[in-house]
Amino acid sequence: MKTQRLTFTGHDGSTLAARLDLPEGEITSTALFAHCFTCSKDIPAAKRIAQHLAQRGMAVLRFDFTGLGHSEGEFANTNFTTNVADLVLAAQALEERFAAPQLLVGHSLGGAAVLKAAGQIPSARAVATIGAPFDPAHVAHNFGAKVKEIEEDGGAQVELAGRPFTICKHFLEDIAAQEMAPAIASLHKALLVLHAPMDDVVGIENAAEIFTAAKHPKSFVTLDDADHLVTRIKDAEYAADTILAWAARYVDLAAEPVTKAAPDGAVHVSEADAKGFLQDVNIAGRHTYLADEPASVGGSDLGPTPYQYLSAGLGACTTMTIRMYARHKGYPLEHVAVDVYHDKRHLEAMEGQAPSKRDVFRRDIHVRGDLSDSQRADILRIADKCPVHKTLHASAEIETTLLD
Numbered sequence: 001m002k003t004q005r006l007t008f009t010g011h012d013g014s015t016l017a018a019r020l021d022l023p024e025g026e027i028t029s030t031a032l033f034a035h036c037f038t039c040s041k042d043i044p045a046a047k048r049i050a051q052h053l054a055q056r057g058m059a060v061l062r063f064d065f066t067g068l069g070h071s072e073g074e075f076a077n078t079n080f081t082t083n084v085a086d087l088v089l090a091a092q093a094l095e096e097r098f099a100a101p102q103l104l105v106g107h108s109l110g111g112a113a114v115l116k117a118a119g120q121i122p123s124a125r126a127v128a129t130i131g132a133p134f135d136p137a138h139v140a141h142n143f144g145a146k147v148k149e150i151e152e153d154g155g156a157q158v159e160l161a162g163r164p165f166t167i168c169k170h171f172l173e174d175i176a177a178q179e180m181a182p183a184i185a186s187l188h189k190a191l192l193v194l195h196a197p198m199d200d201v202v203g204i205e206n207a208a209e210i211f212t213a214a215k216h217p218k219s220f221v222t223l224d225d226a227d228h229l230v231t232r233i234k235d236a237e238y239a240a241d242t243i244l245a246w247a248a249r250y251v252d253l254a255a256e257p258v259t260k261a262a263p264d265g266a267v268h269v270s271e272a273d274a275k276g277f278l279q280d281v282n283i284a285g286r287h288t289y290l291a292d293e294p295a296s297v298g299g300s301d302l303g304p305t306p307y308q309y310l311s312a313g314l315g316a317c318t319t320m321t322i323r324m325y326a327r328h329k330g331y332p333l334e335h336v337a338v339d340v341y342h343d344k345r346h347l348e349a350m351e352g353q354a355p356s357k358r359d360v361f362r363r364d365i366h367v368r369g370d371l372s373d374s375q376r377a378d379i380l381r382i383a384d385k386c387p388v389h390k391t392l393h394a395s396a397e398i399e400t401t402l403l404d
Contacts, residue, residue, distance in 0.1 A: 002021075003020065003022070004020040008089060010066045010073060011082050016063050016065070018061055018093070019041055020061050021050040021060040023054045023057045023058065026254065027058070027099075028251075028252040028254050029057065029252045030059045030094055030099045030102060031058045031104070031105060032091055032094060034104070034106040034110030036107045037139050038068065038165055040068055042069065044231060045236045048237060051240075053240065065086050066083075078171070079175065087113055088121060095123070100121070102251040103126050105128045112133055114129065115129065115187070125189055126192070126251060127187065128191075129195075130195075131196065132195075134209035135180060139175065144158075150171075184213040187214060190219075190249070190250045192219045192242075193211050194221050196223035197225075200228065202228060233290060276293075277300070278300050290303030292304070312340070314340050314389060315340040316388075317386040318388075320386075321385060322336050322379055325379070329375075331378075333367060333371065336379075337366045338364065341361070345358055361392065
């Protein structure tokens with residue numbers, strides 16, 4: 001997937017920052033993504049969903065609303081109505097570069113915004129909301145006791161997700177004046193409502209009100225135990241896959257990418273985010289995982305590091321080998337677990353050689369069961385017979401070929 005940075009002019013003339021996620025092949029359709037209240041275009045859920053849509057041929061524009069993320073402007077001067085205006089301008093920007101959006105996706109307050117903006121974006125055929133409030137005034141509960149201060153003093157600083165934001169009285173007045181039911185009823189577009197029953201920020205009753213107000217075609221899909229920000233990768237991918245399966249009836253999608261068949265033992269790794277280090281790991285077309293690096297070295301910390309995977313392989317092989325041996329010997333082993341630690345240790349310099357480092361893996365093996373001292377000694381000995389242990393302990397050769 002390719003990503004382009006671009007800008008466009010917002011409702012008040014501010015320059016708004018956006019990313020355009022593009023498919024590797026032909027662009028078959030376009031989509032516009034609206035992020036949640038005080039969030040940004042770059043939150044993990046937005047990135048992951050956009051990436052999945054791009055894999056199916058969609059050019060996806062996600063942007064920062066005025067005063068947020070990398071966009072210019074004063075957040076204190078914005079409200080729900082200005083967010084809707086920014087969305088309409090984002091749709092025009094997408095149309096100027098490729099084609100007007102056929103799919104609108106909105107998360108939380110961004111979901112309410114796309115419902116409101118959809119009537120001003122005639123190209124849109126389908127709208128999907130994720131954890132959206134039926135009434136934009138719902139966000140006022142995030143301000144707690146500050147609401148009174150905002151009303152009396154004209155504004156106040158509110159801490160949201162650990163960051164300070166200035167909320168002005170006009171914001172409260174604007175969200176209180178919104179009437180969503182007429183906009184939803186006159187949508188004239190397919191609607192998908194995604195919501196988690198356990199969402200403790202925007203209750204599930206909001207999804208029910210949106211669904212009730214809408215006319216067919218409309219669909220509702222639960223996100224089970226996902227949190228409001230859809231922070232877990234598996235939840236974001238489920239939401240993306242659900243949107244794709246549903247949207248296929250209303251927009252043009254490319255064929256599903258074919259996973260290259262791999263022989264047993266083959267592992268296919270590909271970049272999920274060229275800007276960072278996130279990798280998609282596919283094993284024999286049947287098992288998928290993520291690999292990443294910590295944020296401290298430029299990663300997103302969305303998956304284990306390569307060395308953690310290597311440690312996991314050693315640990316899994318160790319426990320399997322011990323279980324196989326105990327089963328063969330009839331040992332009363334109830335449970336086995338292993339903690340694996342990886343480190344690099346300095347080696348003393350040999351005569352005429354510079355000091356070097358060596359990889360060291362330490363295993364702490366935990367066993368449970370009525371085992372004799374002799375049986376425990378056998379288990380410790382057999383751990384070193386684990387095939388991965390032998391591979392790491394011996395010298396391995398790596399053959400590499402560069403392909404197109």
